Amino acid sequence: MKTLFTGGVKSGKSHLAEAYILEQAGGRKPYYLATTEFVDDEMRERIRIHRQRRQDAFVTIEEPVNLLGVLQRCPGPVLVECISMWLNNQLYHGAMEADILAELEAAMQLPCAMVLVLNEVGLGIIPDNALARQYVDLSGRAAQLIAAHCERVFFCCAGLKLQMK
Amino acid sequence: MKTLFTGGVKSGKSHLAEAYILEQAGGRKPYYLATTEFVDDEMRERIRIHRQRRQDAFVTIEEPVNLLGVLQRCPGPVLVECISMWLNNQLYHGAMEADILAELEAAMQLPCAMVLVLNEVGLGIIPDNALARQYVDLSGRAAQLIAAHCERVFFCCAGLKLQMK
Amino acid sequence: MKTLFTGGVKSGKSHLAEAYILEQAGGRKPYYLATTEFVDDEMRERIRIHRQRRQDAFVTIEEPVNLLGVLQRCPGPVLVECISMWLNNQLYHGAMEADILAELEAAMQLPCAMVLVLNEVGLGIIPDNALARQYVDLSGRAAQLIAAHCERVFFCCAGLKLQMK
Numbered sequence: 081m082k083t084l085f086t087g088g089v090k091s092g093k094s095h096l097a098e099a100y101i102l103e104q105a106g107g108r109k110p111y112y113l114a115t116t117e118f119v120d121d122e123m124r125e126r127i128r129i130h131r132q133r134r135q136d137a138f139v140t141i142e143e144p145v146n147l148l149g150v151l152q153r154c155p156g157p158v159l160v161e162c163i164s165m166w167l168n169n170q171l172y173h174g175a176m177e178a179d180i181l182a183e184l185e186a187a188m189q190l191p192c193a194m195v196l197v198l199n200e201v202g203l204g205i206i207p208d209n210a211l212a213r214q215y216v217d218l219s220g221r222a223a224q225l226i227a228a229h230c231e232r233v234f235f236c237c238a239g240l241k242l243q244m245k
Numbered sequence: 246m247k248t249l250f251t252g253g254v255k256s257g258k259s260h261l262a263e264a265y266i267l268e269q270a271g272g273r274k275p276y277y278l279a280t281t282e283f284v285d286d287e288m289r290e291r292i293r294i295h296r297q298r299r300q301d302a303f304v305t306i307e308e309p310v311n312l313l314g315v316l317q318r319c320p321g322p323v324l325v326e327c328i329s330m331w332l333n334n335q336l337y338h339g340a341m342e343a344d345i346l347a348e349l350e351a352a353m354q355l356p357c358a359m360v361l362v363l364n365e366v367g368l369g370i371i372p373d374n375a376l377a378r379q380y381v382d383l384s385g386r387a388a389q390l391i392a393a394h395c396e397r398v399f400f401c402c403a404g405l406k407l408q409m410k
Numbered sequence: 411m412k413t414l415f416t417g418g419v420k421s422g423k424s425h426l427a428e429a430y431i432l433e434q435a436g437g438r439k440p441y442y443l444a445t446t447e448f449v450d451d452e453m454r455e456r457i458r459i460h461r462q463r464r465q466d467a468f469v470t471i472e473e474p475v476n477l478l479g480v481l482q483r484c485p486g487p488v489l490v491e492c493i494s495m496w497l498n499n500q501l502y503h504g505a506m507e508a509d510i511l512a513e514l515e516a517a518m519q520l521p522c523a524m525v526l527v528l529n530e531v532g533l534g535i536i537p538d539n540a541l542a543r544q545y546v547d548l549s550g551r552a553a554q555l556i557a558a559h560c561e562r563v564f565f566c567c568a569g570l571k572l573q574m575k
């Protein structure tokens with residue numbers, strides 16, 4: 081069983097995804113795969129708030145790049161928080177789009193129960209710098225690839241979730 | 246009874262919210278709380294169009310900052326048009342995020358029937374200036390806070406509304 | 411019968427609209443109105459991928475500006491791919507907003523069966539340049555105008571479609 085939570089910045093998707101996997105896990109302690117790599121003060125504060133919310137409900141794994149490797153060894157269920165940061169890290173380390181999507185495809189074929197979180201970034205004006213456009217395209221392709229493998233897909237807005245699949 | 250209309254620029258959310266509150270009011274004349282403060286030519290034209298559409302259907306109150314004070318004295322039902330502009334005004338006048346959200350929380354606990362309009366701004370690429378990022382975060386938190394107090398939440402797009410709650 | 415597919419960049423709206431019109435056409439070969447005018451390398455690659463996907467399933471017409479003229483002569487069903495590019499071309503050639511919307515209104519009153527694709531661009535932070543703001547406003551007005559004439563409107567995200575009307 082795989083589920084995608086997508087939505088905008090501060091749409092409540094992380095909170096909704098956490099509540100959802102805890103309910104699905106039915107008492108088992110789920111894994112929490114944190115993909116954040118680059119940390120400034122602003123980010124540190126966000127991470128602190130996220131950690132506080134997780135408390136002791138999850139087993140946290142921190143891995144910014146090797147998504148497939150971690151998921152292959154993870155018995156699940158696992159919350160991947162988040163795919164957007166992982167895409168960003170991959171681009172930063174020079175990975176090619178085709179390789180990024182191939183790794184994601186392989187990860188989605190694992191039997192492990194997963195809840196994935198991804199920022200929807202394509203609903204604003206098209207950015208005028210090429211790197212941002214590349215990211216928007218890659219993010220949309222990743223969203224489509226993930227959604228195709230998911231039994232459920234939720235679009236989040238204002239702390240609410242709307243089931244698209 | 247509280248209702249949130251959210252959506253993008255020119256999604257039809259204001260028009261839909263006006264039609265909705267007029268229908269809910271059932272013949273009573275609702276209040277219209279206009280929060281716009283800073284007015285250039287472009288804005289003046291938008292206001293003119295909005296006013297023209299309202300005609301004599303509403304009792305208009307103009308208040309850019311003191312949302313809670315106005316709503317405490319308003320018997321309702323009231324259309325708050327819009328929260329996004331009020332957030333913008335608060336930041337301009339140097340209000341702290343915690344205080345802004347506390348005032349909003351207090352306003353949402355009033356018994357007055359309200360329809361609130363808020364721009365969804367978090368579904369594009371994350372802006373590269375810190376002030377815009379702060380605004381996007383604040384807007385998302387405000388949306389979640391409001392939606393938690395609303396019986397109904399609508400996401401608007403292409404002049405149509407989709408009920409999320 | 412008219413249908414609008416809207417959504418963000420790489421939301422799958424073009425692919426979904428193509429599959430939809432082919433299913434609706436029931437064996438007839440639909441027209442494909444391609445509105446792209448300005449072509450750089452990035453765009454050329456996008457067009458190549460689109461063409462490849464269409465293969466021999468459509469009769470392609472290329473017209474960047476004269477939307478109404480082409481649609482008046484088209485027996486349909488026709489996929490208009492896309493309105494966003496047509497709006498962009500019209501602005502580039504100096505057309506006034508009122509004239510653009512009047513041409514669109516006339517096109518939507520034609521009896522021809524149409525499926526239209528339009529980028530939703532209004533859900534990010536409001537752009538700080540006036541031309542981009544003008545485009546966002548025009549795009550939203552066009553979306554509302556089209557949706558008002560459509561029997562069905564779909565919001566697309568992550569390769570999935572959500573029926574709004």
